[in-house]
Amino acid sequence: MAMVCLTDFEEYAKEHLSKATWDYYAAGADECCTRDDNLLAYKRIRLRPRILRDVSVSDTRTTVQGTEISFPVGIAPTAFHCLAWHEGEVATARATEALNTCYITSTYSTCSVEEIVAAAPNGYRWFQLYVYRDRKLSEQIVHRVEALGYKALVLTVDVPYTGKRRNDIRNQFKLPPHLKVKNFDGVFQQETAGPEEYGIPANTLDPSISWKDVYWLQSITRLPVIIKGILTKEDAELAVEHGVQGIIVSNHGGRQLDGGPASIDALAEIVDTVQGRIEIYLDGGIRTGSDVLKALALGAKCVFIGRPAVWGLAYKGEEGVREVLQILNDEFRLSMALSGCRNVAEINRNLIQFSKL
Numbered sequence: 001m002a003m004v005c006l007t008d009f010e011e012y013a014k015e016h017l018s019k020a021t022w023d024y025y026a027a028g029a030d031e032c033c034t035r036d037d038n039l040l041a042y043k044r045i046r047l048r049p050r051i052l053r054d055v056s057v058s059d060t061r062t063t064v065q066g067t068e069i070s071f072p073v074g075i076a077p078t079a080f081h082c083l084a085w086h087e088g089e090v091a092t093a094r095a096t097e098a099l100n101t102c103y104i105t106s107t108y109s110t111c112s113v114e115e116i117v118a119a120a121p122n123g124y125r126w127f128q129l130y131v132y133r134d135r136k137l138s139e140q141i142v143h144r145v146e147a148l149g150y151k152a153l154v155l156t157v158d159v160p161y162t163g164k165r166r167n168d169i170r171n172q173f174k175l176p177p178h179l180k181v182k183n184f185d186g187v188f189q190q191e192t193a194g195p196e197e198y199g200i201p202a203n204t205l206d207p208s209i210s211w212k213d214v215y216w217l218q219s220i221t222r223l224p225v226i227i228k229g230i231l232t233k234e235d236a237e238l239a240v241e242h243g244v245q246g247i248i249v250s251n252h253g254g255r256q257l258d259g260g261p262a263s264i265d266a267l268a269e270i271v272d273t274v275q276g277r278i279e280i281y282l283d284g285g286i287r288t289g290s291d292v293l294k295a296l297a298l299g300a301k302c303v304f305i306g307r308p309a310v311w312g313l314a315y316k317g318e319e320g321v322r323e324v325l326q327i328l329n330d331e332f333r334l335s336m337a338l339s340g341c342r343n344v345a346e347i348n349r350n351l352i353q354f355s356k357l
């Protein structure tokens with residue numbers, strides 16, 4: 001079967017994964033309004049293409065946190081890759097190394113960070129962190145990833161509690177016993193008396209985290225800290241004031257608060273507030289190269305894909321993720337050229353038709 005666009009991978013994954021696994025990856029919170037709007041919002045945005053600009057050569061390279069990547073699309077942190085493909089995050093890491101882009105490894109990976117780095121030693125990676133009630137646990141993983149050469153910490157701030165995902169509840173979804181959250185093998189896997197979520201003790205994440213924990217994190221690491229899950233200009237301003245190096249505008253793929261904005265709709269006010277003081281990235285609903293172009297035109301430095309990477313894994317492991325990234329890269333290059341941009345520096349807000357917003 002010829003895979004032409006990311007939806008082809010989605011259809012393949014839906015057909016080939018077990019229902020419970022598919023439902024977990026696809027899930028949005030409650031009525032899934034925000035999840036669905038993440039995609040629809042791109043379709044409401046229209047572009048203003050420029051013509052006759054000699055687009056015979058185009059360059060999709062950019063930098064994130066000072067490091068060059070081949071195009072402005074990376075992989076967002078998603079949990080449990082071994083559910084989609086037996087090699088799990090090792091395959092994802094190899095694909096992103098091959099395509100020279102950024103892979104944000106989830107705290108809840110089913111391969112350990114050591115296995116991931118060994119499999120793709122030259123890959124460019126950030127580590128996504130959840131803050132635990134037991135700060136020592138978070139501190140230990142921070143020091144491990146620092147020693148392994150991870151280049152930034154992505155602090156996820158939109159999960160004080162897990163959103164209500166109806167099908168996961170109906171399916172009583174949990175990680176099967178042969179898979180583990182490998183970074184915490186022997187810690188999370190201990191018998192616990194309390195309730196579990198997804199096979200993980202439910203009370204591990206700390207719902208009391210606050211801005212002072214950003215200072216705490218900065219005090220235990222020399223890595224740049226990037227906050228993932230900001231949707232308002234007020235919080236963006238606080239992030240800058242707290243000295244972080246980046247923001248990922250994100251609603252967690254619509255899996256947390258239902259009724260919040262599509263991430264692309266939240267981007268402009270954040271960009272306008274931050275005024276270039278730190279880098280702004282975005283995830284949520286990116287499915288085509290023109291989505292990438294729109295996000296960059298509205299001020300994102302780079303975007304990240306969540307579910308499409310998992311669909312690629314379900315299709316053919318490393319090769320599948322490579323194909324997903326390559327298709328997005330090709331589509332992005334074409335959209336750039338068709339709108340008159342020769343490189344990412346030429347992408348700006350003039351490309352957006354505001355009267356249609």
Ligand SMILES: Cc1cc2nc3c(=O)[nH]c(=O)nc-3n(C[C@H](O)[C@H](O)[C@H](O)COP(=O)(O)O)c2cc1C
Binds near residue numbers: 107228253254
């Ligand atoms: C199955 C799944 C698991 C996820 N796991 C994590 C996670 O462990 N940590 C995290 O910060 N975000 C997690 N996310 C959110 C993603 O990082 C990202 O925000 C979202 O998937 C982007 O939307 P998209 O799937 O439409 O690209 C997860 C999302 C999905 C779909």
Ligand SMILES: CCCCCCC(=O)C(=O)O
Binds near residue numbers: 162200
């Ligand atoms: C106990 C919390 C599990 C969170 C799993 C990963 C995640 O963020 C998701 O959206 O799913």
